[in-house]
Amino acid sequence: MDIEELFGLLDLSEDCYFIHDGATILFANRAAHECLGKPIDYLHGKRLKQLISEEDIVCAGKPFQLGKKRLYASVLKQPFKQAHKRKEAMEVASRLSAGVAHELRNPLTTIKGFIQLYSEIGELSASQIDLMNIELERIENIINDYVLLAEEPPARENESIQMAAFLQSLLKKNKVKQLTDGHPIKLNINEEATVLGSRKELFLLFYNLLENAIDASLKHSPVHINMYAEGANVCVEITDFGSGIPAERLHYIGQPFYSTKEKGTGLGLMICYRVAETHGGLIDIESKNKKGTNVKVILPMTTKNRSMVREKAAMLTYG
CATH class of the missing domain: 1.10.287.130 (Signal transduction histidine kinase, dimerisation/phosphotransfer (DHp) domain)
Structure with missing residues (x-):
């Protein structure tokens, strides 16, 4: 088994694994990042003892050699995980x-x-x-x-949703027309894509994001919506050209009751994150102060749709 296969297997584990040389973390699996509340790959290259005390980890096997380096596999003790979650x-x-x-x-x-x-x-x-x-x-x-x-997310029956038709229908709804009045909305669809999910919840997700984009925009300023396939996912980007979010505030976005709006609560964006996560996706936000904000929603496509996109991509590449 090579090192990449080992890392792949550890990523599937619910236990928190670290591969290190005794001082520096070379690899930490997904569970370790989630337990410590860090984004994926954040822990790589960090000093182990600055993050975790020796009492909270236990050796998970014999040391092994990788090139000239002697490496160790360690796992977080269960009490630490429970205390951290509490x-x-x-x-x-x-x-x-x-x-x-x-x-x-x-x-x-x-x-x-x-x-x-x-x-x-x-x-x-x-x-x-x-x-x-x-x-x-x-x-x-x-x-x-x-x-x-x-509340716990209610059990729902997922349905196949064609995202191009869904977004076009969204922009035609009276509630959305009233929201976007005075702001040109440019919808650009590069690929058709189908996801499994709830129309009601996805409407709530994209309506809230569109509302945020409108609120951040100057009068008559446009908002762009761009949809495209990326690997096994469909991405929908909502871009405004407003004042943007200062870099020092960006990492607070999505936290409870933090909002850049005068009377905002931040709960709307938290709901967006939750809807994306319950659909197996995520939200990524990039912003430049005084230039605008780009919110990227990433959702997994259906298996059938992935093969269609690959076939279309092959035709475009080799046709």
Whole structure:
């Protein structure tokens, strides 16, 4: 077995494996990255003892030779994994609790003020009542988003969805037309692709991303949607040409109650991440300050569709 085959097998394991030379990590499998909350390949080249104490790992076999290097395979102990997950869960719960309290307190303060005013003068103007209704709707939306995130994903019957037709249909819906009014939407479809999933959930995903792009854009600024096949996946990129996100803030995007919008909660983007993940995909965000943001949704294609794309690619290459 060569080293690449070994790494491939370790990546399939649910245990957290590290291949190292006693000091530097040469390889860490997917489970190790997930357990430590790091993106794939982040741990490679890092100093082992800066991340994990010796008490938390155990040797997973005899040392072996790779070229002139003597390497070791180590695995994280189960108590460390459990403690790390508990700590991570507590941090998320703490952020969510603080965020909910902050987001609900603002509209409640407004409503409380109007109730106090009514108790003093016995009446409210139509504009004051409208503002109370707006704040109540805001509270309702926050609670709905929070409940959606807190619930276990419901069991669903997946259906085959042709993404080109889906995106074209999405842009024709009245709700989306109202959202994009005044902003030219350029849809570019390079490949047809079929995914398995829920139309309702994917609508929520792309509507939220489109709403973010519109909110970030200047008046009458266009938004581009580009769909193409990439290996076994279909990619849909939504690009705006707004103010962008500063580099120091980009890594906060997708965290609970972090938003670049004045009255945003960040929950909408968290829901997008969740929908993508439950469909076996992911979201990648790139942004340049004062130039715009590109959000890339990556979803796995159906097996049948992959072969069709490969055949088409072969025809284009050799035809």
